[in-house]
Each structure stands twice: as structure tokens, then as C-alpha cells.
Amino acid sequence: MRVPPLTICEKAVILEALRSGKRFDFRSLEEFRDVKLVVGSEVGTAICTIGNTKVMAAVSAQIAEPSSMRPNKGVINIDVDLSPMANVANEHDRLGSKGMELIRLLELIIRDSRCIDVESLCIRAGSEIWKVRVDVRILDEDGSLLDCACLAAITALQHFKRPNVSLEAHHTLIYSEYEKAPVPLNIYHMPICTTIGLLDKGQMVVIDPTEKEAACLDGSIVVACNKRREVCALHQSTNLVLTTKQIERCVKLAMARAEALTAVVSSIIKEDRQERSAFKRPDGFAITTPSLILTTGTAASRQIKAPVTKREPESSQRSLYQPSVIINENPLSVGSVKQEEVDEDELLAEQLTTIQNSVGQVAVTDNQNTVMSNRKREVEEVNNLLEGLDDSEEEEEIQTMTLGPSEPVVNTKMVVEEEAPPIGLVKRKKKK
């Protein structure tokens, strides 16, 4: 579906406000929106919210074969899902350029920055490694999509625990969570992403722009760094020319943010670990919003009582074998069965029944032994016809007839032919 275009008046007001240092959500130009992080009750799931942007990440692991170039390194795959829930312009199962950019950037930040120890994911060099899959689901878009996705992915990776394995001589033993505690991933550092919008050819920075603001700005730059003051990624999708000083300024802002957010993520993971070590299964994403909000509702768990249905004693007799019988011609398939075909089928069925009735002496079992090939049958037929011309009263040997409706019934016995001439006539018409 299409999104309404940006109007001239909106752009003018937003730019004027930004140039005088004001924003529509009462933030300053260098202020970030509040971040909310929740981890789920299944290991490796997290939902991150920055303002109105909401992203969920889920991590799972599988055993797979490594690539021949890196036989002792695990693999991390990242997948992003953009659905119409996030933005009506998106389509189901279709990534578009925005989605591809997001995947590439997340791979850059998480995989290429080597924040996860992939060698610890190796089980047996050359044959078995852990393949970790990070699924990022974008639930609502309102600017700073990459920041939110990166944070959710990092939290989910920190939260995730893979099953414990032990190597035996000829096989690998995978333990369930009840036998041996699962093992967390070995993560070296946490790259945190910051989107910084730029105005007036880079002279003005607008931190963490919302979608409307981002549409009015000249461009934006994305900086990913960690709390050790290392820059993990630097990316710009527009074509602004920036001076070193401008970039340094953005990086400085991003560093401060990375420190603050790393502390938040660590505290959330720590709280969750404490809860789980006390053997409490946490609520996770179950709704804990207060019942005071007008658009919410709660219904307590309740007993359902239903009347007992009559249970007839099950009949123990098994029905005898029944050949397939056509109950109904399918009247609903429009245009799939042509009218002539229907008549032919009916005709064949009629013919079958009359033949079955008239040719009483042909035992059913005979058919099995004496099925002749088509060619042979034709030759026989011709012979019979020729012979029949000479003396039609002679008894002929009983030819078998295949009674399948798909093939035309071969009517070679002259006696039968005489007994049921209309069938024969019809037969000949059909053969033409």
C-alpha cells in the first residue's frame, strides 16, 4: 500500500523547527529517545523499543557442516523480516532495498566486527559446527531502525544459550537442558549502533531522527562502536560529503551512547540470569501492562464446562472390501469437465453395466490370467471379424474383455456382439 507523501508545509515546519533547535517530541537536537529492552522466556529472544520503533530478535542454533575454506569456524546468519505491520509500504516475504541494506549492515556490525568467538562454535573441525541464526523482525518503524535492530540482536545473542555437547569416538552427544546446562555464546564485545541525521551539508547534527524528520534531512550517518572506544562500522546511505571534523563529532556522540547502552544491556541480562538461576521461568513477553490503560483488557482464566456428548459403542466390525464407486459427478468444478466428456463417462458406465449383466459366464478371476496386449487383441479381432463374415453362427473362443472404463471395451465375441448390437455400434463410433 502506498504511504502518503510528505507535504511542503510539513517539511518547511520541521526544518524551521530543527534550525532553531526544536523538535516535535520536545527533545533537544543531541538527545536520544528512551530505550526499552525486554528479554523473553525462551532463551535468545529480545524485543527492543526506541520511541515508536519496535524490533524483535530471536536466536537459534543448529549443527551443520562448515565450509571448506573455514573448517573450524562456526557460522552466523542474519535474516531480517520486513512486514506490512512495520510499514504499510512493505510486502510480505519481500525485502526491497531497505531490507537488503539492513541485512548487510547488521552482518557488518555483528559478523564482520568479530564480536562473537566463532571458533568456540566448532564441534568437530571439518565436519560439525554450530550454525547460529539471528532472526530480526521489524515490528514498527519510526526512524533509527538500525539502532533498534542492532540492539535487539545483540541482546538476543547475549541472552542465547546453545545446547551442551560432548564428543564421543564416533558420534557427538547433544544434551538437553535438563541433563546439562546450556552454554552461552562467547561474546567479546557489544557493538552499539547510532543513527545521526545531518542537515545543511553536515553542519548540523540531529541525533536519532524519527521517520518524518529523516525524510526532511539531507542525509544520515550510522556509527557502530563499542564501549572499548573502537569503531565497528561507519556507513552512509546518502551521498553527503563530510569533513573529518564532522565525522569525529558524530563518532564522539556515538561513543557516549554505546557506553550507556552497554550498561543497560548488561544489567538486563544479569537480571534475567538471576531469575533463571532461581529456577523461575520468567514471564518474558507476556503482557504486563497495567490494567489502567483504556485500550487493554484482561480476562481471568476460567473453567469451561461442556455437556457430555453421547458416545455410541464403537462398532468393531470392519467393513468388507468395496470397489470404488462413483457417488457424485463433481458438479462444482466449473469448466474442468467438458460436457462431452461427461456423456462419454456416463456412456461407458452404462456399457459396463450392460456388459457385466450380459456376459455372466465370464468369471472375474479369468481376467487376471489372460490379459492380452492390445496388438494381439487387434489381430484377434480382425481374424474374428473375417471369420465371422463366413459363418456367424460358429462359437468362438471366449476372448477376455478388459472391463476398465479408460480403455474401450474390446468386444471380440461375435455372439456378444449380436446380443448387444447397440453397444457394438456405439463402440465403432467411438473407435472412429
Next chain:
Amino acid sequence: MAGRLREMRCELSFLKNADGSACFSQGSTCIWASCSGPGDVHASKANEEAMTLDISYRANCGDNKFSVLNNIIQSTISKAINLELFPHTTIAVTIHGIQDDGSIGAVAINGACFALLDNGMPFEAVFCGVLVVRVKDELIIDPTAKQEASSTGRVLFAVFNGTDGHPEVCSMDAIGQWDFNQLEAAWSLAQPSATAIFEFYRSVMQRKHSIDEH
């Protein structure tokens, strides 16, 4: 026969970009559903006579090109909405599974109905989903993940609220061996559950509309 429906919680209109959105949970199973439309559709997918439905259930892990639940949700919604009222338009219903603790199919159908209600577009009747499983000859409604894993048969009912107030079955999705007696028993268990869920819909919408009371 008796059963237990888990605690239901719901929140509406919390997504900024979707026309109608619902976060619905039964016990620990939670989904987010959104419904946007009727909106414009690309000419390649447009249907001149009726509305096109774009419905997808997406689990939180794995590739989401196809899900088993898409079929039953699509058939339920296409019966619920009079598609010929909105030719050459489309409606996009997306359901994300957030947390799965059993009975995710039923929760998804309920969430979809809430999203449709929140959207406010015209449709014929409300619907809900009820999952009944059979564990060792005993029928359980709204099972948890543990109960579902140990079940020998599962049947998911998509239920409509008929015009006389009685629940009517729209479609069923059964896994495992069921004979007619057991199906009848499962349906008789599902009916009061469906009625309870419809009551919940009413109470949530009542609360949402209470803003109009001046």
C-alpha cells in the same frame, strides 16, 4: 466435561504505522497482530470484483515463506469479510508469533480478529480460534506447550459467532486420528470456550469505546 481457558490479556492500537493492531496473549503464549486496509493494491495482484487478502503468520524463528496457519486464517477471514464490498483493494493482516507456550494457532486467530476489530472496517461476524488436544483419551482445551507435545491428536476450530448468538464452526484443522464421536466431544468443549472468548472481545471493545461517554 470440563476444561480450563488460560488467562487472556489484550492490548489494542499500540502500533504507530498499522491501522489496527493487537497484542494478545493466552497464558504465556503471546502474539502481535496488525491489520491495515482497505488500501490500494498493485495492478498485478488486483482483483476487479473483490478485495485481495494478504495474510501471513510469521513465527519468531526461521524462514517465513510459508506457514501452516496461513490456510486456516485465510479461509476464516475471507468468510468474515464481505470481499465484494471493496473491489480493487487489499487488506494486509500480519501476525507475529512472539512467544509460544502452546495453542499458538488459536491465539493467532483470536489476535487476527482483535486486529480487525481495532481496524474498524466493516465485516460480517466476529470469529475466534480454539485448540482442543487429546492426551490419553482426555480432551484438553487451550493446552500449554507441554500438554501439546504429549498429545496424540490436535484439532483447531475456527469459530464464528452466528446471528442467533450460537457459535458455528467455519473451518477445522485436525492432526492425528480422530473419529466422529471424539470430534463431536471436542466441538462441544470448544463451543463454551468460543462464547467466553467472544465475551472477552465485547468487554475489551466496550472499554476502548468508553472514551466516547461524555
Next chain:
Amino acid sequence: MFLKCITHLYLNQLILHYLLFHGNNHVNVSDMSIYLPGDVINEPSSSDSSIIGYGINLRGDKRLVTQPGALRSEEGKVWLSVHSKRYIPQEGDRVIGIVTSKTGDFFRLDIGTAEYAMINFTNFEGATKRNRPNLKTGDIIYATVFDSTPRTEAELTCVDDEKRARGMGQLNGGYMFKVSILKLDMDCYLYFVQVSLNHCRRLISPSCKILLTLGNFFKFEITVGMNGRIWINASTTDDIIKIHDILVKSELVTDEDELIAMVQNNYTRSV
């Protein structure tokens, strides 16, 4: 039953607005009956109404509900107040449209519906073949829907039958935003206010005090389109930001005192 509400703003919650209830514990609003799609309306108060309005369909003898909402009846009209965000074009509605392109004699506008809307350049006040209205892509106009057959582009007009504008036409400067649509009132009041569908109709209904309260504090100009778009104009950008904030947040406020308190907070708040 009397509802007393206080608004608080918690920016770090997952949902932006919520209300706290005081006093009455149960939420039942007794005078209002809520209907869900599929219900049949049997209330005696509505049986003498001759005009069946929004959200109700007449099927044979029965009045079948097709949209969820609260029943309203007034002077022979009965309808449901429905909350929604997406606009479905109705003839006679005043809407705000964004100009997307110009083709021949028509401007093509986006009014938030599935199809685009069109307006002929002659349907403006004072427009002649020589004197065409000067609209560019991205401009907004306030117009009336006068032809809305399904599956075709809705046609709009900026003049009424007597070729007078009556407040319609291009909206200059100011700021536009979108809110949800509430089909609260059957009559559309003909002054300019833009609000979400719900919120829209509520704002322009006479029983709503929001605009009057706002007027005590700010000097502003406002236009409401039935398609959920609001256009406001004030003397400074500061004021525009504050008014925008109040209008968006007032969607869930019903009590007058709280409203005044909120406006006051906003007015004295520094941006």
C-alpha cells in the same frame, strides 16, 4: 456513570498514552451499548429511527451490525460510533488532500483512500481557463468529496453549488498531521479542523471543549479533514509544536479539568 481521568506522560513505556481510573472500579459505561459485527440491534429506542447510519446494514427486517462501535441515536437517526484510522470516501465529506501530480485538466490528490482522488482545475473559486490554480506537488487543499463510486477515483471540489469557496481551497503554511477517525457525529460541522477519524469527529462536535480550551491559551488556525488529517497554523513554530502535542494527546482525555491542566503544562513548557 462519571469517568474521571488524569493523563500522565511516561515516555519510557511501550505505549504512549494511558489513563488512571479513580473512584469507580468497574468500567461499565451503562448508557452506551457496544455492538460487534454480526450482532442484531433490537433496542426499542432505535426502532423508530428512519435513517440507518454508519456501521449498520439493513438485511431484510433485521438491523445487522457490520462495524464495532457504540450505538448512538438522535432525532430519527441511528448509527454506531466507530474508531478507525483508515478513511473510506463518503460523499459530502470535507477532506484534506495532498497534491501528487497534475495531469491535463486534473490534479491528482492523495486523501488516504485506496484510490487517488481528482479535482478539476475549474472547481476552484475564481478559476477560469486562463486563471488556473497554482498548485504544486506537495501542496495541500481542503475540498469536498462529491463523487465517490467504489473502484473509481473520488472526485473532489473546492467550491459549493454556488461556486463559492466557503473556506475550501489551498492551505498555506502551517503544519499537517494525522490522527484516528471517530465516526461520532452524523452532521459534519463546516469549520476547519483536522483530526484523526475518531478524534476528528469528536473535535468538531459541539460538545467538545478541546478547541475552546486551546483557544484560551493559544492563537491558532485549524482545519479538520474527515480523512483524519489536521492542519494547524500558529504564529510561531513553538506554538505549532505545542498545539500539535496537545491535539495528539487529547485523544484519550475526557475530563475538562485535566484537559486544562494539560494545556497549561504544555503552554508553559519550554520546547
